[in-house]
Amino acid sequence: xxxxxxxxxxxxxxxxxxxxxxxxxxxxxxxxxxxxxxxxxxxxxxxxxxxxxxxxxxxxxxxxxxxxxxxxxxxxxxxxxxxxxxxxxxxxxxxxxxxxxxxxxxxxxxxxxxxxxxxxxxxxxxxxxxxxxxxxxxxxxxxxxxxxxxxxxxxxxxxxxx
Amino acid sequence: xxxxxxxxxxxxxxxxxxxxxxxxxxxxxxxxxxxxxxxxxxxxxxxxxxxxxxxxxxxxxxxxxxxxxxxxxxxxxxxxxxxxxxxxxxxxxxxxxxxxxxxxxxxxxxxxxxxxxxxxxxxxxxxxxxxxxxxxxxxxxxxxxxxxxxxxxxxxxxxxxxxxxxxxxxxxxxxxxxxxxxxxxxxxxxxxxxxxxxxxxxxxxxxxxxxxxxxxxxxxxxxxxxxxxxxxxxxxxxxxxxxxxxxxxxxxxxxxxxxxxxxxxxxxxxxxxxxxxxxxxxxxxxxxxxxxx
Numbered sequence: 001x002x003x004x005x006x007x008x009x010x011x012x013x014x015x016x017x018x019x020x021x022x023x024x025x026x027x028x029x030x031x032x033x034x035x036x037x038x039x040x041x042x043x044x045x046x047x048x049x050x051x052x053x054x055x056x057x058x059x060x061x062x063x064x065x066x067x068x069x070x071x072x073x074x075x076x077x078x079x080x081x082x083x084x085x086x087x088x089x090x091x092x093x094x095x096x097x098x099x100x101x102x103x104x105x106x107x108x109x110x111x112x113x114x115x116x117x118x119x120x121x122x123x124x125x126x127x128x129x130x131x132x133x134x135x136x137x138x139x140x141x142x143x144x145x146x147x148x149x150x151x152x153x154x155x156x157x158x159x160x161x162x
Numbered sequence: 163x164x165x166x167x168x169x170x171x172x173x174x175x176x177x178x179x180x181x182x183x184x185x186x187x188x189x190x191x192x193x194x195x196x197x198x199x200x201x202x203x204x205x206x207x208x209x210x211x212x213x214x215x216x217x218x219x220x221x222x223x224x225x226x227x228x229x230x231x232x233x234x235x236x237x238x239x240x241x242x243x244x245x246x247x248x249x250x251x252x253x254x255x256x257x258x259x260x261x262x263x264x265x266x267x268x269x270x271x272x273x274x275x276x277x278x279x280x281x282x283x284x285x286x287x288x289x290x291x292x293x294x295x296x297x298x299x300x301x302x303x304x305x306x307x308x309x310x311x312x313x314x315x316x317x318x319x320x321x322x323x324x325x326x327x328x329x330x331x332x333x334x335x336x337x338x339x340x341x342x343x344x345x346x347x348x349x350x351x352x353x354x355x356x357x358x359x360x361x362x363x364x365x366x367x368x369x370x371x372x373x374x375x376x377x378x379x380x381x382x383x384x385x386x387x388x389x390x391x392x393x394x395x396x397x398x399x400x401x402x403x404x405x406x407x408x409x410x411x412x413x414x415x416x417x418x419x420x421x422x423x424x425x426x427x428x429x430x431x432x433x434x435x436x437x438x439x440x441x442x443x444x445x446x447x448x449x450x451x452x453x454x455x
Binding site: 002018019020022041042043044046049055056057058060061062063065066109112126127128130131132 | 165166199213262266
């Protein structure tokens with residue numbers, strides 16, 4: 001067994017897991033954080049996207065031991081009890097998700113993008129979402145929601161979408 | 163996934179010691195974007211995985227006496243962000259950008275892309291077009307060889323089970339050499355190349371092609387050089403016709419296959435078009451930023 005200590009969503013968590021455990025399995029099964037989804041399990045769909053030290057990664061392609069001592073942000077770390085994160089709020093207001101399975105990954109990919117590029121072009125957003133597959137709503141509303149959230153996060157006045 | 167043991171290497175020297183200790187039932191884990199997929203689907207997993215992802219000495223990008231050294235553990239995202247690489251070799255940035263998607267590029271490493279050795283690798287052509295050499299470390303010490311000689315076939319390289327790919331070096335004489343990389347995939351993201359091409363060249367007297375290199379991926383068991391096309395261009399005045407002819411010659415040097423992504427015929431057409439465009443791109447870069455040949 002391997003002992004793994006990770007700072008998850010600002011909280012230090014420890015678990016003892018078999019060495020072959022992925023970061024995704026650690027989050028879902030040991031920490032009960034089921035926001036990151038198990039989709040393809042081979043790094044194609046992006047449903048398991050989380051941020052490790054601020055960078056978007058597929059949690060299914062990282063071993064839990066590789067995350068030892070690092071900062072992990074999952075979708076559970078974005079909202080507070082009172083308030084959705086501005087990206088989540090924008091997705092809700094724009095109807096950017098339908099079934100929602102891809103949502104946690106898409107929103108975290110968007111967060112990584114906006115942390116680095118507060119005013120991204122539509123092409124930069126498309127590039128940032130290339131590793132996140134959505135099979136119901138499509139991407140148009142997501143892109144609009146991310147542009148909307150970017151304005152909100154920059155502190156610019158935003159009108160609620162019609 | 164089947165059970166295995168994971169041992170973390172502090173640096174490359176430690177990794178070599180661990181490899182010697184655990185070979186042959188051992189595999190090196192760098193970014194994991196290929197290895198974990200393989201381990202999940204395979205019934206033969208090694209007993210020990212050596213995790214080198216924290217070996218800092220394999221993560222440097224630096225100009226040395228030999229040229230530009232890129233550590234094997236440098237990720238594709240780090241290549242895209244490197245000011246040195248962006249300045250000298252925008253083609254390497256372009257190539258890194260075509261790999262997988264953001265998530266893959268944040269984990270996946272240059273060394274991993276090369277060691278995995280798939281014929282459609284996007285890191286290979288640009289480096290081979292720049293005569294890159296690699297440094298391998300193992301129980302017998304260090305050895306260097308041209309990257310082009312590293313590949314033996316699909317997923318086969320000369321690397322022995324107790325050896326580690328440590329760095330890629332673009333030789334000093336090629337620093338800043340005008341280069342263009344082009345990839346044709348079926349989508350912008352998460353797509354393997356149907357064909358990828360890199361071309362590099364120096365230009366003398368405003369129009370004479372010197373030391374051209376053309377490297378093609380996904381059209382043979384390994385990345386290949388289009389040697390006849392290079393010979394055709396050497397010393398020749400660069401014209402649109404000459405570049406198109408070099409593209410046509412390149413087709414004859416490849417052995418593309420038909421698979422579910424594309425037919426061999428389609429790939430042959432792509433080789434001619436992409437080679438011509440890669441040469442045009444390299445030539446445009448040469449004219450935009452003249453460097454002494």
